[in-house]
Amino acid sequence: MEAEVREPGDALAAPAGWRPLATHPVGAIIAHYAERSFVAGDPTGQGIRVRYAWRAMSPDEACVVTAAEPAALAARAWFGARAEGPPGHAHGGSMAAVLDEAMGLAVWLAHRAAVAAHLETDFRRPIPLGTTVTAETTVGPAEGTGKARATARLVGDDGTVFAEGSALFVLLGPRHTFAGGGA
């Protein structure tokens, strides 16, 4: 039987100073993708619920210069009973999945469509089921022929850092074939 887990209520709302992702011109496309994704695609389910937000970056903050409107991406993420790993706590894979997608979409927003080539995760503290955290992301500039590094961390509302991730993304170009799907 699944444990009783506190519902997020309004906790998934965008943090102060942030706006829903769908209100950004590129973010609207990303939000469309997120609606179908394994991570954010079940906004009322008992697994992971994720809601993305963006804010404009000031010129001195924007290490990314390729985007027309440099924007930072954050997510609010809630871990429900179906995201369980250790009893009463979030599965590490669910935490890594949130980090991965938040970084990936941050790279999309900063550069263009990309996929993760390499992902690292440090689990710092267990996340009790029913907790809502903020996924904070940073994205570096484009490197070489089309790569970008990103970081993300899952932070509780009391400042607890639950997990940290870093990843290398390959920016998709004409030689890549990720536009379609299915076997």
Ligand SMILES: CCCCCCCCCCCCCCCC(=O)SCCNC(=O)CCNC(=O)[C@H](O)C(C)(C)COP(=O)(O)OP(=O)(O)OC[C@H]1O[C@@H](n2cnc3c(N)ncnc32)[C@H](O)[C@@H]1OP(=O)(O)O
């Ligand atoms: C309309 C448009 C729709 C588009 C629609 C897209 C749908 C996508 C949505 C995703 C939204 C985000 C979601 C969350 C992010 C995921 O979770 S994405 C899913 C997980 N990732 C994957 O499935 C990717 C699987 N891997 C691959 O397809 C290929 O290995 C890759 C990553 C595309 C790279 O292939 P490639 O471009 O042929 O690679 P290659 O030329 O060998 O390497 C390019 C560069 O990357 C480096 N590199 C490659 N792999 C690695 C590695 N593992 N470690 C270190 N360096 C590496 C190479 O050394 C090289 O560096 P340079 O020589 O340029 O300095």
